Amino acid sequence: MAPVAVRLELWDRSSPYDASGPPVGDLVVHDRRTLLGLAVNPDLWFGESYMAGRLDVRGALEPVVEALSRLSPLSPSWRARIGRALVIPNTLRAARDNVHHHYDLGNHFYQQWLDRELVYTCAYFERPEMSLDEAQQAKLDLICRKLQLRPGDTVVEAGCGWGALALFMAQHYGVRVKAFNVSREQLAFARERAAREGLAGRVEFVDDDYRNVRGTFDVFVSIGMLEHVGLPHLHTFADVLRRCLRRDGRGLLHFISRDAPCPLNPWIRRRIFPGAYTPTLAEVTTRVLTPAGMSVVDVENLRLHYARTLELWAARYEAAKDSVRSTYGDQFARAWELYLAGSQAAFATGWMQLFQVIFTPRESAPPFWTRAEIFSRPESTE
């Protein structure tokens, strides 16, 4: 466990202990109850308190969150030092849920800090200096090449967000896509884009749960949705996969993952992603791919690309924060700031992983002989 390079400052300007080495920032705790919460349940309480303005960070937020994340599980020294001045109660009264959840927020909120096509998943910085817009386009193209899409292929997408991937595949690779989503606001946006770009005949946006996918397809793709399925329902995802992928097909899952099974940070689960669970690679193979009769072809860990994506999102969010605060209030604005900084820290440190997994039905050949085929772009079909 690395030493904690964060200076702690209390409401009376006292500092119960100094950072070991030069601090990356100051954690300023404004009241006794907040300090208590941090001692008892830091994973939850840090977020709750930051949101409520009961603690602040002096300096950049992300390095402090990153340093603090190394305290989980809470280090004995931190706990002991804080504990000295505290009486720990038997129960912790949690604050009530009072912020909007992820998908009730409207397109305008996301348009302020995502890329121009609203791709709300890890980008691929083919060159490190790429802009966010370029890196999201590079990610869409990488997925198409990993799937070796060919003109005329039929593709089903489980969870399509604002439709960027579905439209990209149809436009650049000549495939037909059926894309499922249950968010009406996202679907309206996606359908409007499809009509405007003349792709409505090749991309069907379906207002339904992925569990209701019918028919069979050459390609199955799901980007950033598996995390929302939840561990007890992964077998349902497997059933859909088995049912709707042709025996000579191929597919790709892109999901946030952990090295070992672990519940999501409780504050993130409460405030940002209710019901979410980030499965391990082993959980995905044993609960989804193997029961669906699929073999793993290729796995790529893009966690540092997600850290970079989140860094760029956070910078754009920072620029939009006043506008967010005036629309949604200060608690909400602080919650999202913390969520972006905390996620960046989680991917930067290896606390979270981002996997892209290519798979095929057991007896079907992998879609390429070597990965060199992923790196050579086919002729455009535009």
Added chain:
Amino acid sequence: MAPVAVRLELWDRSSPYDASGPPVGDLVVHDRRTLLGLAVNPDLWFGESYMAGRLDVRGALEPVVEALSRLSPLSPSWRARIGRALVIPNTLRAARDNVHHHYDLGNHFYQQWLDRELVYTCAYFERPEMSLDEAQQAKLDLICRKLQLRPGDTVVEAGCGWGALALFMAQHYGVRVKAFNVSREQLAFARERAAREGLAGRVEFVDDDYRNVRGTFDVFVSIGMLEHVGLPHLHTFADVLRRCLRRDGRGLLHFISRDAPCPLNPWIRRRIFPGAYTPTLAEVTTRVLTPAGMSVVDVENLRLHYARTLELWAARYEAAKDSVRSTYGDQFARAWELYLAGSQAAFATGWMQLFQVIFTPRESAPPFWTRAEIFSRPESTE
């Protein structure tokens, strides 16, 4: 389950059923007891009988083995048809073990059908038309690039065979290697090569079990050894990995795998690889990498490259079979012929997988930003 495209012919020239569609070959069973064994325990008995010359295949061996492999678990129609003429006994008397095992065979045996450097694992056919020698060299180089070896790195290799990888790394990438093996004949060969090629100062071949590795290294690599560790001992492998890889290091495991946990074919286990177990990817992550504090960076499935490798091995073996028969006897020669054909079928059909897994200690950065770095060769240090 695909229909069985094999014609069955009995000792009296009768054929109890015809192949569905044009047969890929004839399976000729010479006596009643063999047919009985096939009905009761085909996975074991096919190999035993083939070895003993109590059944033969008319036509090429591999397609027949591949077709028959689809019968496992035994299809009801096959079982019913064979069963008609048989009384099934309660016990099956297994034949006694009477062939040499894998690593008692001497270098000369392998020199007759492996590549010139005796690389006895899956090759990498960077271009499909590569020769076996070229593809084995391409595999060695691929591993070095995946590990992003740099001059001066220290490397530990757990299970080094005849030393080809260790010597390649030292010669082409300027690293220092400590390579462990318990086969004295292989070690003598490797040391002789090291001395002849002037690499003895940079590669130490250690006559010891990998469990006795001491010290820490920048790089951990193990090619085709994990299958011999056995499921109950994977935690020991994890202990070694945790202990001997530096926290800023990286490593690679190359191993035969299965989609779902499954014991090795009983005949292969009895005759070819006693004690072996081919772990699933999930078993490797949950029993080796996660307990050792490692994160998965990259996984590549090379099963079709192993099918091609085995095809070339089998062709070379076929040319050497008379010599093998005169040294080791007919049963031995037939056993190895069947093992090579059966393995080729297993990898061709997806019954077995071949994974290369790159990993790093949890908080260490992946060794490359994108895979493009794997594809660009560094300057040679020769």
